[in-house]
Amino acid sequence: xxxxxxxxxAIILLFSIxxxxxxxxxxxxxxxxxxxxxxxxxxxxxVKKNADKIPKIDKNKLYNFVDKQxxxxxxxxxxxEHKIKEYEPVYILDHDIKDQNxxxxxxxxxxxxxxxxxxxxxxxxxxxxxxxxxIASYLEYADRYKNIQPIVVKGSLTYFxxxxxxxxxxxxxxxxxxxxxxDKMFVKKLPSLVYQKGKKLIVEEIPAGGDK
Numbered sequence: 001x002x003x004x005x006x007x008x009x010a011i012i013l014l015f016s017i018x019x020x021x022x023x024x025x026x027x028x029x030x031x032x033x034x035x036x037x038x039x040x041x042x043x044x045x046x047v048k049k050n051a052d053k054i055p056k057i058d059k060n061k062l063y064n065f066v067d068k069q070x071x072x073x074x075x076x077x078x079x080x081e082h083k084i085k086e087y088e089p090v091y092i093l094d095h096d097i098k099d100q101n102x103x104x105x106x107x108x109x110x111x112x113x114x115x116x117x118x119x120x121x122x123x124x125x126x127x128x129x130x131x132x133x134x135i136a137s138y139l140e141y142a143d144r145y146k147n148i149q150p151i152v153v154k155g156s157l158t159y160f161x162x163x164x165x166x167x168x169x170x171x172x173x174x175x176x177x178x179x180x181x182x183d184k185m186f187v188k189k190l191p192s193l194v195y196q197k198g199k200k201l202i203v204e205e206i207p208a209g210g211d212k
Contacts, residue, residue: 070157072176076128079189079205087186087201089114113199120196122149126177127191129155129163133208134191139167141193141206150174153182153190 090113097106106112123145127134129152142148152160152174165171181187185194186203193204 067156067158070176072152072154072157074153074177074179074182076153076182076188076190078128078131079191079207081205081207083205085186085203085205086197087203088199089184089201115196115199115201122147123193123195124149124151124175124185125191125193126151126153126182126185126187127208128153129157129160129174131208135160135163137191137206137208139164142168142172148172151177151181153177153187 090111093106093108093110093112096104096108098104125138125141125148127138127150129135138148138150142150150160150164150172157174157176160174161171177187186201187194188203189205191206191208193206195202
């Protein structure tokens with residue numbers, strides 16, 4: 001647990017990235033398998049080289065800071081029954097979009113389907129990481145979908161990762177839900193599986209059972 005927190009913090013301090021951000025950057029040119037051990041060793045070497053640049057921080061404050069950054073707290077109710085909902089992600093422009101010369105490219109009132117421009121590469125599993133039944137449900141769906149991406153709506157991302165790595169050889173770090181994400185993806189209950197089907201957004205509400 002401590003090693004994971006220090007590694008995560010080191011990455012944040014050295015490279016100023018948003019930990020566990022769910023961003024699809026696309027693919028350019030050839031792709032190669034990631035050699036995890038080599039990458040880990042590289043990170044450690046970078047930390048050692050830049051040790052003098054990292055301010056001295058009280059360990060308790062350090063761990064509290066990391067825990068706070070990797071915690072999310074949205075309260076959504078549990079799904080009581082399995083439901084599949086379909087949405088058309090159609091939006092209407094509330095202003096004109098112009099080019100650099102002032103010519104109108106898309107007028108106010110123009111409607112468009114997001115999936116005309118964007119394609120989901122993953123299926124997204126939204127869950128409460130403080131509930132064992134939700135984590136168990138995620139592990140079940142992770143066996144079905146190799147392109148699954150967990151999104152924590154409530155709970156600690158660190159705890160989620162430490163838990164699932166006991167059951168998976170290649171655990172996937174969870175993304176951190178935002179209000180905008182929950183609204184745009186119509187996530188109302190947990191767990192929910194969200195994916196694209198043609199030009200429609202599918203939201204599956206999955207009853208995970210109770211926690212004892």
